[in-house]
Amino acid sequence: MITISQQQEFYQAFLGKDHAYDGIFFVGIKTTGIFCHPSCRARKPKFENCAFYKTAEEALLAGFRPCKICQPLSFPQLIPEEVQKLVDEVEAHPEKRWKEADFSALGLNSATARRKFKEIYQMTFVQYARARRMGIALKAITQGSKVIDQQLQAGYESASGFNDAFTKIMGNPVKKIAVQTLMASFISTPIGRMLCLTNDEYLYLLEFENRRGLEREIERLREKYNFRIIYGQTTIGQRVEEQLREYFKGERFEFSIPVFYDGSPFQKQVWDRLVQIPYGQTLSYQEIAVQLGDKNKVRAVGGANGANKLAIIIPCHRVIAQNGRLTGYAGGLERKKYLLELEQKYMNREIENKK
Known part of the structure; x- marks a missing residue:
C-alpha cells in the first residue's frame, strides 16, 4: 500500500513533472480515466482527483487506460508499432478474448508481437488484456453497475466463469469487492493537521496526521470493512471541519457529528x-x-x-x-x-x- 506521506511526495513529483520518478509510480486521473507517468506534460489535476499506483498493472486493474500524451507503458523504451496496434485494439474492443487469428487480422506475427509486448510492458499481452477488461468491470461495478451487465460486457457467458476470472485477477470474488467509499480530507488546526475519513453517513476516523501507527490503523479499517479510500469531501467532513474550527475558537463545547464506533x-x-x-x-x-x-x-x-x-x-x-x-x-x-x-x-x- 502507498502511504499517505508517499502519495503527497508523489503528487509533488507529478506537479514538477519529475522524470526521476518515471517508472517508480503511476498516477490515475479520476476525472479523465487515464493514468500517466509523473513527468506527463498534460494539465495537472487536484490532489483529490489523483490515485497512485506502483505498477501499471495496478492502474489498469483500477480501470484506468494509458495516457496518449506520455504513454506510461513505454518507459523506458518507445513503443514499437505492432505493440501500439495491440494496445489500441484492446481499447477499442476490451471484451475480446484473443486468438491467433486476431493477430493475423491485424497483420501481426503472433509470436513476435507477444515477445515485444512482454519486453516493453513487463507483462504478457494476455495479462494486459485481462487486466484492462477486469479493470473496466471493477470500475463499473463499484459505480453501481449490475454484475451481470459487466459479466456479459467482459465476454463471459457464465457467472461462475466471470467470478473465477475476476477472483484470480483481483484477489477477491465480485461479491467482496468494496461498494462503499470513504473520503479522506485534511483539516488544519492550531496544533497540526488532522486526517478525516467520512462517507455521507458517518465520521469513521479523525486523527492527527503524524499519529504513530496511523497508516496501520487506516489499513485495518479498510480491510475490516472492505472500504475504498479516496481523497475528497463529504457533507459530514465539512461539518467536522466547521465544528472543529468553532471548538478551537471557544465557540463550541459539544459536537453533533454522527460517528461510527469501530471497536469491541x-x-x-x-x-x-x-x-x-x-x-x-x-x-x-x-x-x-x-x-x-x-x-x-x-x-x-x-x-x-x-x-x-x-x-x-x-x-x-x-x-x-x-x-x-x-x-x-x-x-x-x-x-x-x-x-x-x-x-x-x-x-x-x-x-x-x-x-
Whole structure:
C-alpha cells in the first residue's frame, strides 16, 4: 500500500513533472480515466482527483487506460508499432478474448508481437488484456453497475466463469469487492493537521496526521470493512471541519457529528463514557473503570482510550492519571495539554460571563 506521506511526495513529483520518478509510480486521473507517468506534460489535476499506483498493472486493474500524451507503458523504451496496434485494439474492443487469428487480422506475427509486448510492458499481452477488461468491470461495478451487465460486457457467458476470472485477477470474488467509499480530507488546526475519513453517513476516523501507527490503523479499517479510500469531501467532513474550527475558537463545547464506533463492546462503553465528560473537566482512568463497574479494568480503559479513532470528537484527552499527571495520548502530550488548557480557558470565560 502507498502511504499517505508517499502519495503527497508523489503528487509533488507529478506537479514538477519529475522524470526521476518515471517508472517508480503511476498516477490515475479520476476525472479523465487515464493514468500517466509523473513527468506527463498534460494539465495537472487536484490532489483529490489523483490515485497512485506502483505498477501499471495496478492502474489498469483500477480501470484506468494509458495516457496518449506520455504513454506510461513505454518507459523506458518507445513503443514499437505492432505493440501500439495491440494496445489500441484492446481499447477499442476490451471484451475480446484473443486468438491467433486476431493477430493475423491485424497483420501481426503472433509470436513476435507477444515477445515485444512482454519486453516493453513487463507483462504478457494476455495479462494486459485481462487486466484492462477486469479493470473496466471493477470500475463499473463499484459505480453501481449490475454484475451481470459487466459479466456479459467482459465476454463471459457464465457467472461462475466471470467470478473465477475476476477472483484470480483481483484477489477477491465480485461479491467482496468494496461498494462503499470513504473520503479522506485534511483539516488544519492550531496544533497540526488532522486526517478525516467520512462517507455521507458517518465520521469513521479523525486523527492527527503524524499519529504513530496511523497508516496501520487506516489499513485495518479498510480491510475490516472492505472500504475504498479516496481523497475528497463529504457533507459530514465539512461539518467536522466547521465544528472543529468553532471548538478551537471557544465557540463550541459539544459536537453533533454522527460517528461510527469501530471497536469491541467494552471499548464502545468507554467511548460512550468519554463523550459524557463535561467540557473543561477531566476524569482518571480509575474513575472511569469504577463508573463502568470494575475498578480492576484500569488497563482496559487505557487500552480503549488508545484505540479511539476519533480524536477530540471523543475526548480521550480529558482522561488523566489518578495523580493528575497527563499520560497516554496518541496525539502527543503537548497536544493533550493544549486541549485541556484551551477548554479550561473558555470554560472560565463562560463562568465569568454568567456572573
